[in-house]
Amino acid sequence: MAVEKTCCASAEEEKAVRTALEAFEPVRTNLIPMLHAVQETLGQIPGWAMEEVAETLNVPVAEVWGTASFYTMFDLQSRAKHIIRLCESPPCHITGAAGILDAIQEELGIGPGEVTPDGVFGLELVSCFGVCGVAPAMIVDHEVHGNLRPEMVPQLLQKYREQ
């Protein structure tokens, strides 16, 4: 699987990650502890840090990505290319958020807190983010989508798949 280089690490972040990784013997069995160390250091595991881990262990980046994607203990942001945040607060709930959730689950085969096996989509349920006037609503990455209907979901997600 191709892994995009994630922009951009500051010099301090890079140094902090390198220092954290130096604490480990560079053997494959330390992959998960290293990912934990990166998450503790940065609060997430961005792509560039996965590359650092891969380089340190001399393993393919895809292997690091695959491991980080598999374990739910690693931050969702670091596990999916596009994050879908569906509002579940009352105004969205009563206008059909459950139907939108069903449509997303049917389209992607994942539930809340999960990431698709290809790492393209992650799904989260969130509280009101202030666009109740267009409920039900969700945010994909930083883009708000409102007045949703279940039949809109496949086409909407397709747009992100192609990005």
Ligand code: FES
């Ligand atoms: S209740 Fe969903 S955006 Fe406000």
